[in-house]
Structures are given as C-alpha cells and as structure tokens.
Amino acid sequence: MLLNGRQLSSQALPEDNDKSLRPQKISEYVGQREIIENLHVFMEAARKRGEPLDHILLSGPPGLGKTTLAQLVAAEMGVEIKITSGPSIARPIDILVLLHALKPGQVLFIDEIHRLSRLVEEVLYPVMEDLSFDSIISKGNAKGGVRHKVSPFTLVGATTRSGAISSPLRSRFGILFQLDFYSHEELAHIIERTAGLLNIDIDGGGSLEIARRSRGTPRIANRLIKRVRDFAQVKGAKSIDQKLAAYALERMSIDECGLDLIDRRILDLLVNMYKGKPVGLSTLAAAIGEEADNLEDVYEPYLLANGFIMKTARGRMAGPRAYEHLHVNPPAEFCED
Secondary structure (H helix, E strand, O other): OOHHHOOOOOOOOHHHOOHHHOOOOHHHOOOOHHHHHHHHHHHHHHHHHOOOOOOEEEEOOOOOOHHHHHHHHHHHHOOOEEEEEHHHOOOHHHHHHHHHOOOOOOEEEEEOHHHOOHHHHHHHHHHHHHOEEEEEEOOOOOOEEEEEEOOOOEEEEEEOOHHHOOHHHHOOOOEEEEOOOOOHHHHHHHHHHHHHHOOOOEOHHHHHHHHHOOOOOHHHHHHHHHHHHHHHHHHOOOOEOHHHHHHHHHHOOOOOOOOOHHHHHHHHHHHHHOOOOOEOHHHHHHHHOOOHHHHHHHHHHHHHHOOOEEEEOOEEEEOHHHHHHHOOOOOHHHHOO
16 A cells, blocks of 8 residues: 555645644644643734744644644744745755845744755754845955844754754754644544535534544544545445444554554564564565655654654564454563552
C-alpha cells in the first residue's frame, strides 16, 4: 500500500486542501488549550506594545494543526501571512528575496523548517535577532560590506522533528510550542463541526466512533468523515450513527484503535517474526516496504505515544499494547509489577 493512498496517513493529501474546513478565528480552534491560552496572552501583549509577535516554533506530528495555527496568528494580529517550506528554500538568495518582500508586522511561515540548509539558517540568524543581514559587494566603487534592514516580522516555523532543529536556530525563537495528539472528545467536536460545514447529518455516537479511530489527528478525522459519508450515501442512510461509522471504518480496515493494515503488519513483525527483540529502523522499514523516514515520521508517532511500540538504543520493540492488541501473551518483564 502506498503512503499517499493510505487514509490514515497524517501527511497532507490533495483532498485535505479544503480551506473552508479550517477555523477562521482562533476562538474556533479546538484542542491544544494551553497553547491557545498562552498565545492569547502573548498576542495581546504584543498588540499593546505595538510590536510584532515574537518568533514562534511549532513542533509535533503532522496533521495536528500547525499551519492552521500560524494562519490564525496572522489573522488575530491583523497582518498578512506568507507561506513557504524548508525544502523550497534551496539557496540563501531565496530566503533573502522572501525577507525583502515582507511588510511590517507580516508573518512568514516556514513549514518543515528543520529541512533548511545550513547556509540558509545562517542568513536567518542575524535577521531574527537584529532585523538585518550583511552582503558583500565585490565590484565597482562600492566594494565592501553592506548592511540591509528587514521590516519587523514574525517567523513561525513548523517541524515534525524538533530534534533536527539546530541549537542556534532553536535559541532564536522566543515562543516554543509542542502540539500533542487530540483527545477523542476534541476530535468528535471537530468532526461535528466539519459535518455541519459539509451538510452531513451525524449523531454523537457516530462522531465519537470516527474520533476513536482517527489516531488523535484532526487531519485524519476530517478525511474519515468524508469517507464514512460515502458509505452512508451508497447505503441510503439519512444520518451517520455509531453502527454505520463502525461498519464503514471496518470496511476500510481501520480497527477500533485507529490501526490499519500497515500498523498491524508492523506490530505482527515485532511480536511474532522478531519475537519481541529490538529491530533496527531500516530493517523494519524494509520489511513493510516503506522508506525509513516515512516509518519514523508517519507511522511511529502514534504507535509510540500509545504504547504499541517502544524506541530503544538497539532498535524498535513491541510495547505492551501491541501484545494486547494481537492477543499474544507478553514477555515476563511486561507482567511484573
């Protein structure tokens, strides 16, 4: 199964680009309560000082709302947002062009900021601190160093690999937030909001059933409600209830814990083939026919957070919930008090 054909992939797919489903005001944002409360304080303080908001680093697995949060920050501050990504900024001149075009107070959002090259990072350091950068002119009468000023702005960086951010770059962010997976109740609220926007009739049991199988990720929840709607339409159901939602998701091989065929294949390999012993990342990725980076970024975060697998110095191991899920007796160390 290809990653991009996987309904439970938390990576963005073309069908996820429905801007009408994104909250338009920060008061509509569901979840991440502590982050939202702190953001309110920081934004209000910046407005009272008449200054741009300090630079923000958003970390967390894909699909949790980092891009949405950056857009809401810009909207709340009453400024425009310019969106780009780390891989698209290949040369220092690319980031300089972006910085020169910024208007006072504007938000520059860089997704996958951990993938910036070291040369581009070094251009950002003085800009983030002093709103300036130096260039060297080697021809003509004006030979020598020239200092360029940049309008005050807010850099919002997003990363799925906080450990890959270099220390010099991380230290220049004044606000650091780690986004967590959403609770079932929060996801059910998001699903009901999405259903209302898409004119889908769903009851509380149906929304909670989809939420339970959405891996704590709003992007996946919004994708699954559309697929369950397809089953409802074909079956001629007027409303999505718990029974219909469970039926549709089982047909899609998504079980009650939000695991699909690939997830269960990973657990089966760790528990049955490798007998609970540590397995290297590249070995495990090869066994399921997936890239190691995809395994680490897309599959592992949810499995790790929920005790299905464990990451050790020697490799990946099956966690207690993996044995429980596969109905296999765990090793003795998991049974000890």
